[in-house]
Amino acid sequence: MRIGKLFSNYGYCSRRETNRLIDEKRVTVNGKLAIQGQWVEEEDIILIDNELITPKDKVYIALNKPVGITCTATKDVESNIIDFMNYPEYIFPVGRLDKASQGLILMTNDGVLANEILKSENEHEKEYIVTVHKPFDDSFMKGMSEGVEICGVKTRTCKLSRISEDTFRIILTQGLNKQIRRMSKAFGYKVVRLERIRIINIKLEGIDIGKWRYLTENEVMELRNVED
Structure with missing residues (x-):
């Protein structure tokens, strides 16, 4: 390599x-x-x-990213996630969560596992709670779940469930740039709040905004099993 x-x-x-x-x-x-x-x-x-040079001990972290933090390891980008965490060792974000969104992002120094998590063909689940600027009807949910034309491609089918008149839960198996925002916009809706609450088997529950925790050994083992 x-x-x-x-x-x-x-x-x-x-x-x-x-x-x-x-x-x-x-x-x-x-x-x-x-x-x-x-x-x-x-x-x-x-x-x-x-x-x-020898391999360092692997680090696996679940962070509840606040709005306003950019998921990049590039240090010269303002409000980047590396400066925000100020972690003493080298780590990087697994994928991205756009600056205007909040919620779960995984941080690690394990490039091999990160690549497996990010492979589109593996179709790993990511779950979000989304609020839009006005109430939506069942046709919106049906259209979103069946796939939407954005950026020249049609999104994969996904799972949606209603939480309230303007808020829904969505589970994706791909990670196009600003996918949920662009999908919603295609139906005339603007996302006003977007929170990721799960990546595969890792859940946001129990982590306050701006805080983080190490993954447990069992969680890491489950991620590796998904990788295999």
Whole structure:
């Protein structure tokens, strides 16, 4: 694999940070200075500042993201999620939850598991509570559940249930950019509140806005079983 992916999989740093370290001539592979995008093997001797790089302990976190925080590991983006958490080790968000939305986002340094969670073909469930700006009827729910044309593609069928005259629960198995907002807009509705409450087997329940907790061993095992 490429060296940036190896560093990310090991939980050491991002691919961008890997390139920075390489530019600073702090990384060697089998005694030679590394180059950006270099292909490496796990058995290669890779040193950073003359110290052998080894896989770090994996970290798995469930965060209740507030509105206004951007799900990016890019530090120069204002109100980014990394600065918000201020976690002492390298972690990154698994997927995204748009700035205007709140709720569950997973944070980890496990690039392998993150990639499996994000693979569209795996059709992992994500559950949301959504409030729109006016009451909706049953035709709205039927149309949303059957799939909507957005961004040149038709969304997958999904599960909807009514909570109140203007609020519904929706379970998706894909993650198009601002998908729920765009689906609702196609029927003339504006989303005024969107909260993600579940990703696969991980639930938001019990985590206050802006707070986080580590996943339990059982939760991580269940995620890995889904991966398999």
